[in-house]
Amino acid sequence: MIEPRKTGPAVSEQIPVVAYRNVKKMFGAFAALAGVSMEVREGEVVCLIGPSGSGKSTLLRCTNGLELIDSGEIVLDGARMPQDWSGMRKLRQRMGMVFQNFELFPHKTALGNVMTGPITVLKQPRKMAERKAIELLTKVGLADKAASYPAQLSGGQQQRVAIARALAMDPEIMLFDEPTSALDPETIGEVLNVMKQLAEEGMTMVVVTHEMTFAKRVGDWIVVMDRGIIVEQGSPDRIFDAPTKERTRDFFSHLGWSA
């Protein structure tokens, strides 16, 4: 279903777009993140995999400050991210986020959803935002649905609009939080293909996913998490074909994934 990517990333020695250094996050007495360190480089697709409750989504939500971390640091383009609400707001504009449940605004059309960020946050003129929004809807294959409301769209279509909405902010990095987990099997492919297209265009992406085929074929770097820590990380070939940790192998066998 998902073909391997055509172009690889320009992996280089440059400073990472995002770096996590010993990030810890508690929910009450529960350590959702118990010291996570990793880096995301420009143009790279990092896939976070692991069992539910392993901290993948929490790590993603900490990246754009929907959750604030308790200790450690997250560095964006070399600058430490402030762990307060107002400082985080500026930084969020530079990151696109796609949610498991789409979270399109039901009272706005597809076009209205995509235009919302540029108009209300970037204060772009309406005409300009509209032109860009139509361009983005065309890119995700939904130009003909511009006037449709979310309730009139299938799950896959809604998620593609949500991707366009995030792209409208011209983000430096895209965060995907289980983008296909709420979808019917027959619409998963259309969303993954849009994501693959983005990856081929060089978008930096962090993807929390249970789609192992996608992770293997599109991901550049695989991070396996369990109980708030990174069990192991490496290239897709290394992780999927020769996992070194018992917990990784356990996870794959639970999924019925044979290396």
Place this chain on the structure above:
Amino acid sequence: MTYDWAVVWENAALLWKGTQVTILLAAMTMAIAVPGGIVLALMRLSSIRVLSIASASFVEFFRNLPLILVIYTAYYVLPVATGLRLSPIATAIVALSLNVSAYNGETFRAGIASIRHGQSEAGYALGMSRFRVMIEVVLPQAVRRVLPVLASTWVSLFKDTSLVSVISVGDLAFESMRVRSQTFRVLEMLTAMAIIYWMLGYPQAKLVDWINSRYRVSE
């Protein structure tokens, strides 16, 4: 007993004037109580404790007092307490607004709370401020969701405006009763009043039904 319906026609102008006042009272009250309700709801949901408590106290105070008591109090006590001399109509609007704002506050609070948190997060993820998220994302959805409740409140309010006749505001009820006391035509005037209220109220109730079906929540 003989009926003399001519009394209704002879006083038609007076009844028309009363009807206009009734409509004005309801419209003015709602024009104040909708924004008032939104402000009360935002205060109630605020993380600033003082605002939250002030709003809750206001709502629970006015929601649980008989409207007629609020009307009398506004009429007799307000001028003495504040030195403010308002016309009976203005006094009536103040009293009605206090009561209906309290109801609307609860309505909007429930509406806002019913919008799931993921919607706000989607707004934050775009870089919106809390205020922007409220204006752009949460309130438009909350208002749609509570529209049927607001419409019912309007219909109740329309009839409840008749209570202000006790402070001699010249609304439909007051004018009807005045004609009655001058002509002693009780049954005729009560019937005329009933017909006018009903003819104004029924289409509104039907409109509420229509709004109910039109804005049923769909996600």
